[in-house]
Amino acid sequence: MTLIVFFLMFITASATEKLCPLRASIDVLEGEYFFLCYLESMQEHFQEEAYTINWYKENAGKQQLIKETGRIVSQMNFLEFWPAELSDSGNYSVTHSNGKQNFTIQKWTLNVLERNKSSCFNKNHLTTEIKNAGTGHSLKCSDLSVNENDSITWYKDCKNYENETERELDFKTLTVQHSGIYTCKILISHKGKIYHSTNTIKLVVEEDAPEAGALEIVGHNEEIETEIGKEETLNCTGFLGYYMREDASLYWLINQKFPEKCTGIPENEPSICEEELKKLKLGNKFYVTTLLWIKKVTDEDMHRNFTCMLQADERTQMKIVKLKKGNTRDLPVHIFTTGMVLAVLFPCVAVAVVFVCVMFRVDLVLFYRNICRRDDTAGDGKEYDAFVSYLKDCISPTEEEREFALKILPMILEENFGYKLCIFERDVSPGGGKCIEYSCH
Structure with missing residues (x-):
């Protein structure tokens, strides 16, 4: 019996891990079913005492507890939206409370995008895949629903595509004519109502398609010498290849926790914050970059792991940055030179002053009396x-x-x-x- 329970928990954990990748920023279309979720290790299931789970949304700079409604529902590791609305955009977090302390488990930034009234998709809510003609390929539908009975429909350029209803759209041999924008639509039943969720992929098939390029973080794990109280800015840049991967996600973790976002107002900035993600194109190469700003380095920061995560195409790259106390630095050349010049000039000036005082002592006395x-x-x-x-x-x-x-x-x-x-x-x-x-x- 214990083995069966353990096996079921393993399957549940595997499914949850597939549905809940670590993403700092998430885009979703208004009017669609969506959920936020976080991972819990199986060890926590056995070791945790009684605790409560609370979901929060940031409102005017303060964390406001989310109360369940008919539209927003909290179930274990999931916060579900039936459906998501434009007003749901914002910063979210989830905490565990054992009655004495609250522990923040994860944070997200949710962007609810407005639907395109004249099209079945939003151009800001799609991923791009570039493939070579003559090869096989498959397009995968969204993982927002794991119920095998949910109805699935594929569209190409907003027209029904060959009555396909499978979760994966398979192409045995790609041709240039297969290029287009494919949308997978899942119908989900909930409390007698039908909701939907979509996933849109732009497929580009070329006769001589360029190599996509290896997804990688620029640089390797490193240690940065610094000092207590000094300001530091950590840079993380990810190379995406030769086209912009819309599903690419780049973010920082501090000891496996998300840092706060920078506000842009210096006096209101937290001690450590992450700046907005930026997309770059240098020549024919595409990059994403983000900065982690440390206002003043503390001794605690010397024992932290600052991890940069890059995710795209179901692949993950990471780079770990650590801070360490630097050696005592030598004086800069200009300061050393200035000190040496002053050391030589001071005795000369002192001798000159004594000489003037002896030679013109009478004049100095008279001048003093006059003043x-x-x-x-x-x-x-x-x-x-x-x-x-x-x-x-x-x-x-x-x-x-x-x-x-x-x-x-x-x-x-x-x-x-x-x-x-x-x-x-x-x-x-x-x-x-x-x-x-x-x-x-």
């Missing part, structure tokens, strides 16, 4: 600051000497700088001082 208006001789108890002595008794001084001693010196030192001079002829009264005799030659 600060301070008299350091005031209050020192001395009547005079200086005595002016010149030859006047032995010879008759010239008018220039006399004028310098009696006029110029007092004018400069007394009037401008506040010094008080003792000049014999002016300040010593007759008989009040001793005559100083000088020898004359």
Whole structure:
């Protein structure tokens, strides 16, 4: 009995894995049945205690709990839309709660596209397949329904195609005439109503079709040296080949969880976010690229696996990026050179300053007194600051000497700088001082 249960769970897990690939962004047509789903490992079935599953949709930047209606139904790992409407576009997430903690399991961005009123398909909701003429090929219908009793109809260029009703449309030998747009329509019965889901493929058959090219992620697993607190931008680019694969999906995972999307508003950005997917064409080659922006690297980021996933044509490629602390870097050349120049110039400048201060100390003192208006001789108890002595008794001084001693010196030192001079002829009264005799030659 245990083996039977295990076998049934294995089959269920395999079917769920087929229906629930890891996709960050999903496109669906309005008015069609659709569901979001996530994978749970069988180990969780045995180990998890009682828990509840909650589905959320982002509304005005906040997570709002989704309540079941007749149109939106939650069943175990599935959130079903009967049918999807334009208003369902947005960001979705699912959480497990054990009553103490909530764990976010997966996140999606759902884009509900408007139906083309004049056609049976929307050109933004199709995949392209390019094949060589003369080879065999089969087109596969959507996996949105696993009920073998559901009615299936194939259309080519919106016209019923040879009454085909199988899930796969087989071509034993392709010809150029097989080129066209094929739409598979599945009718699904639910509570007495009929809903439908479509899958559209553009088939291009060429006589000498170019090689599609190997699907691959540019670059290999790598470790990036960085520092705590530094901003980092991780790039992931996928090579799609020589035509744009509309079903290609490129996204980042952080320890197997989807990061938040960047808002474009710097002050509102989360600490780690993923920028919008971009499609590129270089020459005749097609690429998709996405960036993961880390605002400030933390110590926790050093222990995370940043995984870039590329999916297309049921193939998956991945690249793992890890961060590690870099070695202490040498000073840049320009900073080192500047430091050495300053180290040499500083002693020279210091010596020059000392030399100027010694040579022009008197001028500097006078300049200081003139600027600060301070008299350091005031209050020192001395009547005079200086005595002016010149030859006047032995010879008759010239008018220039006399004028310098009696006029110029007092004018400069007394009037401008506040010094008080003792000049014999002016300040010593007759008989009040001793005559100083000088020898004359």
